Amino acid sequence: ALDRGSGCVPRVGEGRLDGPGVVPGEISFGAFAGGLRALGSCEAKFIPAVCTSSSGQQVLVIIDQHAADERVLLEEIQNRVLAPCSDGSPAGVTSTCLEDPVFMRLTPQEATALEAYGKQVRAWGWRVEEPPRDSGDDDAGAGARVAVTAAPAVLGVSLNTTELRLYLSVLAETAGAAGAPVGVRRLLASKACRGAVMFGDRLSRNECQLLAEALRGTELSFSCAHGRPTMVPICSVELARRMPAAGSSPYKTPRPEPRRLTAADLRRKLAGHSC
Template structure:
């Protein structure tokens, strides 16, 4: 007997599920996409236990009769295509016929559905991919699918699931992306009974962006509309001051499908070239309609990857369209990086006495981190620098024993403050700075999931955050040393850094916190320091454990040696 055998359907379904269903968020994605394909105008998602306990998706779409409800749980059964040629013209989000059977194979599923105009609905129960019961039931028109005990029969997959709050945040983030793809559909998401996302379904993309990302983001965005021979584009892009430290907030849709594509992501880089600092990424939501003959969506079961015919041309044209939108509104000539609007703060404020406006919003970042007097320090004598001049906007020219040095005052101050704050945190000398006017935070789903995942460490580091109803949170206190007026930006930057770095221990978390705090508290570019302040800053930098780079890896100084100067003046 040969060694090769045909796998049974249950085993094959579990293997297929590994490609389609890797965590609760992927289940939510597939179920909501099915609801959209069914013509729903309202979709409700209920999540319990981060999606591992249960996920329920209810829609008011076309529903199914008994036969279709049973066929929907069979592998490769679909109403979207009938033959291979249909794939090239597919307009639905799903078409493989793999999602429901894959989900059913690794969970306990209940499917309740009623076709439009039908007298009654049907309830289908399945466990581990096997139908366990079918019965007639009363229900509203549409479909409601409940998935319980996800991965109950695949314990290896459960080991890679993260915290409840993190997984719940990913689930809501997925719905947010789908809501941005269909602003004409009203979405509601609840986590353990608590409302975490709601969109109005007005059909206006701007309204959906406001609901998902917050008003503080949408009001800092510009509309983009363009139509060409083989593709059109519409959406909203952020002003140069609205940036994040990852591409997570660059949302792209091709023919209504959320996608990731190298060329389209690169268009952002080209459009904002020389408009945003290195390491910062603009925010945007763009819908592209492309001739179906030029794209291939059948690349991966997740359907998030697409191949583009003419990708380089598309990259260039999309970048030019975005660049033109920025230029037409004179944004290019009026860039002010300090005007960045934080994504996670709604602009609402609690009914608590107003913040003391007598606080100086410019001087404290420097003075709070260092004392402006001469000090004798045991610093590297090679870095004993004497300031010569202040070079606008943010550089100090200094004389050293071996040449001239140009110091980035912001990066240098960041390094000094980073090491000072880090030592205090490691020594347990953390203090809390209570806000006179607490801030109401309206976080996007991903940010909220990150915050809840690191809640305990945030509290131990000096943050005091409380529930404030719905998806809102109240920020009452921040770590001591946070400059007045920088509290919102601090929490936003920290959450972005935690999302990007994913620290798994408290040391990694503290590094992210201290780096964010030092960046916010450091002297800003363009803030002129007098000679005494320059001298103290250089002394503190020389005393640092690593005076040569800031916490982000950027250089704090550049040296021009005397030997190099001699070469330039032909004095070798």
């Protein structure tokens, strides 16, 4: 890893790339509004590429091929699974009936959230019913006892009651603005990670370019499903081209050429040591 603060930066020949403005502190979506050109593959892990902004400014970046493909796949899966149906429920989530109801006791806060946001809970595939009270269930402070009769299934994986509790908690904290349940988002991220290009997978230059273009078209281009950066800026192409050639870096103080001793110099030195 490069630590710009310590001066450990890449070099071109002997010309350092840590001059003012050469290494950009950050890049934004506008940095590749004019294009993102892949230069090939590096060690079957990274893709050096040139971002071109709408104004023509260029920045050399290094793309993490796994993180980039994970971001692309995540957004493709999200668009397929989370797209709303006519009734508002997500298209890729099905409600699967359980063979036997799962009984659980809700906290007062969870029970309040279920009552207030029950429509959202049902839209995500959970079916929660209140069973007949047993004689031992008279403790009002213990919360409601409910039976879960159906649970959501996403891409063939069913969510359990622990995910329901977490969703109710988030609904309560966000006043119903929770979006997709955490369990669903975690599952989609896992699917994207497992299906993405891995380190060691060799990509042709054309495949690198296709991946770069796909990454450029995503909504959140700079991080993978788990928050890992998809790319890092290395240097401004224009300023890097102005860097001096090897052996003539302006960041080194030039040493004066040593002057040859003449016969007169030698006589003066000898005279100074004479008795």
